[in-house]
Amino acid sequence: MSPMILTAAALAACTVLAAGAVLLPDWAMFLVTMALAKGLVSLGIVGMMRGGLVSFGQGLFYCLGAYMAAMVTNVFGVADIVLISVVAMLATGAAGAALGPLLATYRGIFFAMLSLALSMVLYGTFAKMSSIGGTDGLTVLTPTFLGWAPEGLALQTALYAFTGFVTVVAGVLMRIYFNSERGLITLAIRANELRVEYLGASVRNAMAWNYLFGAMLGGLGGAIAAMSLGHVDPEFAFWTTSGEFVFVAILAGYLSVPAVFLAAIILELVRSFSNLYFPNTWQIFLGAFLLAVIFLLPRGLGSLIERKRTGDKE
Amino acid sequence: MELAATIIVDGLIYAGWLFIVSVGLTLVFGVLNILNIAHGSLYAIGAYAGATMVGAYYSIGGEAFPWGSYVALILAAVLVALIVGPILERGLLRFFYGRDEVLNVLVTYAVFLMLEDIMKLIWGVNPYFVYEPYVLLGDVEIGPLFYVGYDFAVIGAAVVTGLAVWLTINRTRTGKLVLAVIHDPEISRAMGINVPRIYLGAFMAGVFLAALGGALTAPMISVTPGLGANVIIVAFAVVIIGGLGSIEGAAIGALMVGLARAASVHMLPEAELFIIYLVMAGVLLFRPEGLFAKVQARKI
Numbered sequence: 001m002s003p004m005i006l007t008a009a010a011l012a013a014c015t016v017l018a019a020g021a022v023l024l025p026d027w028a029m030f031l032v033t034m035a036l037a038k039g040l041v042s043l044g045i046v047g048m049m050r051g052g053l054v055s056f057g058q059g060l061f062y063c064l065g066a067y068m069a070a071m072v073t074n075v076f077g078v079a080d081i082v083l084i085s086v087v088a089m090l091a092t093g094a095a096g097a098a099l100g101p102l103l104a105t106y107r108g109i110f111f112a113m114l115s116l117a118l119s120m121v122l123y124g125t126f127a128k129m130s131s132i133g134g135t136d137g138l139t140v141l142t143p144t145f146l147g148w149a150p151e152g153l154a155l156q157t158a159l160y161a162f163t164g165f166v167t168v169v170a171g172v173l174m175r176i177y178f179n180s181e182r183g184l185i186t187l188a189i190r191a192n193e194l195r196v197e198y199l200g201a202s203v204r205n206a207m208a209w210n211y212l213f214g215a216m217l218g219g220l221g222g223a224i225a226a227m228s229l230g231h232v233d234p235e236f237a238f239w240t241t242s243g244e245f246v247f248v249a250i251l252a253g254y255l256s257v258p259a260v261f262l263a264a265i266i267l268e269l270v271r272s273f274s275n276l277y278f279p280n281t282w283q284i285f286l287g288a289f290l291l292a293v294i295f296l297l298p299r300g301l302g303s304l305i306e307r308k309r310t311g312d313k314e
Numbered sequence: 315m316e317l318a319a320t321i322i323v324d325g326l327i328y329a330g331w332l333f334i335v336s337v338g339l340t341l342v343f344g345v346l347n348i349l350n351i352a353h354g355s356l357y358a359i360g361a362y363a364g365a366t367m368v369g370a371y372y373s374i375g376g377e378a379f380p381w382g383s384y385v386a387l388i389l390a391a392v393l394v395a396l397i398v399g400p401i402l403e404r405g406l407l408r409f410f411y412g413r414d415e416v417l418n419v420l421v422t423y424a425v426f427l428m429l430e431d432i433m434k435l436i437w438g439v440n441p442y443f444v445y446e447p448y449v450l451l452g453d454v455e456i457g458p459l460f461y462v463g464y465d466f467a468v469i470g471a472a473v474v475t476g477l478a479v480w481l482t483i484n485r486t487r488t489g490k491l492v493l494a495v496i497h498d499p500e501i502s503r504a505m506g507i508n509v510p511r512i513y514l515g516a517f518m519a520g521v522f523l524a525a526l527g528g529a530l531t532a533p534m535i536s537v538t539p540g541l542g543a544n545v546i547i548v549a550f551a552v553v554i555i556g557g558l559g560s561i562e563g564a565a566i567g568a569l570m571v572g573l574a575r576a577a578s579v580h581m582l583p584e585a586e587l588f589i590i591y592l593v594m595a596g597v598l599l600f601r602p603e604g605l606f607a608k609v610q611a612r613k614i
Contacts, residue, residue, distance in 0.1 A: 054416045106602060109349055109415050113554050114598055117591035120547060124587030239547055243423055250420055280434045287428035291406075294421060 010172050013258065017164035021157055029160045031268050033228050036167045038062075039264030040221035042248035043174055044214030049254040050178065051186040051207055052193075053107070057115030058245045060122050061092040061218025063237035066140075066226035067126065068092075068219065073141035081143040081162060081227055088223035089216045096215020104207035107193075116239050123237040137233025140226050159228050166224070170217060171257045177213065178257075182206050247286075251293050253300015263301055320459060321576045327465045329572025330472035334530065336549035337479060337564045338523030344559030345496055345516035347415065348407060351422040353524050354546025355429035359398065360528025361537045362433060363390035365442040368532070372446065383447045387529040394525035399518035407517065408510065411499075426542070434539055441536040448533035464533065471530060472568075475523065480561055492516060496559075551594040557604030566605060570597075 020032060041062050048055055065088035072087055073079045099118065106114055127135045142149075143159065150158050177183050185201045193203050226232045235241060244267065252263035270289065274282030297303060339353045367390040368383045376382050402425065410418050451463030483489040494502045495512045503509045528541075535541075552571055556563020571590050578589040585592070597605065 054419075056419075102599075106598070109419065109558070110554070110598065110602060112416055112419060113349075113550055114595065116547065117551065117594050121588040121591045121595070124585075124591070127587055128584050238543075240543055246420065246423075280439070281431045283427040283431040287424040287426070290424040290427070291421065294417065294424070295409075298417075 006172060006175060009258070010168055013168050013171070014164075017161075017168070020164075021160055024160075026153065026156060029156050030228065031272060032265060033156075033160045033163045034225060035264040035268040036163045036261055037221045037224040037228065038245065038268075039248065039261040040167065040170055040224070041218045041245045042252065042264060043170065043257065043260045044217035045245055045249040046252060046254050046257075046260055047174060047178070047186075047210045047213050047217075048207070049249055050183070050190060051210055052190040053111050053207065053210075054246060054249070055115040055211075055214065055242075056112040056239065056246060057117070057119035057242050058214065058218045059237040059239065059242035060115070060119035061096065061215045062222035062225070062241065062245070063119070063122055063126070063232075063234065064092050064095060065089070065219030065222025066232040066236050067132070067138070067222075069223040069226040070138040070140045070232045071132075074138060077141075079141040079144050079227075080147070081145055081159075081224075084143070084227065085166065085220055085223050088219040092219025092222075093212060093216045096212040100208035100211035100215070101204070103211055104204045116242065119237045119242055120239060123234050123239075126234040126237065133233070135234060137231060137235075140230050140232060142230065143227040159224075163224050163228075166220065167261060170220070171261070174213070174217075175257050182209060186210060247290060250290070251300060253297070253302035255299060256302030256305050259300060259302035259305060316458070317580060319457065321573065321580055323456060323459070323461065324579065325569075325573035325576035326469055327461075327572075328575055329568045330469035331527070331531065332548065332552050332572055333472040333565055333568035334468070334475055334523065335527035335545055336552040336568060337475060337561060338520040338527070339549050340553040340556065340559055340561065340564045341479065341523065342517055342520035343553065344561075345492060346407065346411065346513055348410070348418045348422065349415065349550075349558070350520070351419060351546055352402070352425040352429055353422075353520070353549060354542030354544075355426050355433070356394065356398065356521050356524035356542075357528040357531075357545050357549075358433060358537075358542035359429065360391050360394050360525025361532040361535075361541060362437045362442065362528075363394050363525065364529030364532040365444045365537045366390070366437070367393075367529075368444040368447060369442070380446060380450055383444075383450070387447065387532070388526065391522055391525035391529045395518045395522035398525075399521040400514065402521070403514050403517040408513065411513070426546070430539070430542065437537075439539055441538045442532070443536050444533050446533070468530060471526075475526070476561065476565055479519075479523075483561065488515075548590055551590045554604055555594050555597045557601075557607035560604070560606035563604060563606035 021029070024032065041058050044061075045055055045058055068088040068091050069084045072084050078084070103111060103114060126132060132138060142155065145158050145162065148158075178186075185196060185206045188196045188201075189203050189206060196203055222236060248260065248263045248267055251266065252259040270285065271282065274285050278285070293300070335357055339350060342348060342350050342353070364387045367386040371383055371386040376386075406421070406425065410421055448462065448464045451467055454461045454463050454466060483492055491502070491507050492512055494505070494507060495509055499509050527545075548571070552567040553564050554567075555570060556565070556567035571593055574589050574593045575586065578585045601607070
């Protein structure tokens, strides 16, 4: 993708999001904010999916990022969302850098299950630690924006705008990364990792970097979700939470970045509406939806966009 | 000394339970190459079915012969296997044989989501209690400690289940056919083995074992929604420690996890919730595919 197309796409995304700020009602703005925050986590999974790996434990970083937000606001009384986002990304980045090289040697189901186990370790630890609220979790202070402390609708809009901006920046950066040398090596690993090794590139190195970026995106998404919800609990790291992130990544496919956020918004919409109208049966729809995607669109929503543009058929 | 004895007894009881709930998972993976997240839901369905059957047994005058409630529990598991097994295998899973393992995990995740709500539709959201079979066997006294007899019965059930599965696979004609299909489905088919039937049979056996685990657990707990989500990841840990597809591995995995958890409950209660995953991560560090995994050549 050339820089010009990328800039145009980023501007278009900003325009759509800005239009949303004006047009969307209050509840929808919250819904989109949460969807984008979770979409960030799924974007990290997509980065690994490009190399053929699916992490079933991104809840680890989502939860870690969220708890960083809670700790920073509760212990230091600082609620600046920019600062908190940076702190959360640094913390989860450090965790990802430590775990990445270890996990990068695992493939397929073992990678999925080991990452799941790690997130469950965090879940178990936090659920038992009464000093950070145990299973009740912690409350998070209302965010401020570089010294500005809005309330009510202004707060909702500011959160939405901040999340939208962060999403666009993250999306652009990840697209640049995907098209970089290491990003393309990742795609080659998906096709055949042994050949990549014989050609002289390090599969492990590429996967460790993908994992690191996934960790940072997870932390960022978690921090933003915590700030907009105003509350965190260990469920953030439970495996069903991670399952939802995988759901979004599968729905989106690994071909397109905007498709990830589109998929995240679709999931939140389906959830909110079926939760409202069919409180006890909405997971049936979700499951059937997932099966339909796997059957009909095995490469995700992104394949619709991508196929039109390049005309390629796998 | 007393602490060690307590840990061993508690650990064995937990290991017995773990083995029953996870052996079906490893069997299904071994034959069908599908890591079945819905195994947790099948366990929960078994628990509900068991609770319902025992309730029904007592309502038709089972008081006179309380031992029949154990038959009711096992019958519940059989029913679940006969009904749910074919629907899932013939209706859905057979379209995914030979596909990517991780994709198959997602397919069963979708099934898991759907079954969670289907259970709420059938059994509602209120808890079910059937304590009668639990107290029927009385208490067992070991030194200064008292244990519920039923817990030891679970260990017995685990041993019987494990032996039955092992003997079927290694000592019968059916078992030989299953081993052939595991080794190479295509050649087996060419040799005249009815491969779809083996797949269906293995999956139904897996469903039966999951449901049996649930049915036997039902008297010990209150059966509520969300039961399956907690069980499946524990079962995952057990079968991954042992090596996917290995029955012996599941037994060793269950023992390791059972003893580790019992030790943590008594000595380090903070770690109770995650010691299982710690053991699993530790094993995978040194044996990346589990203890008893088959060696596989890398494809170029």
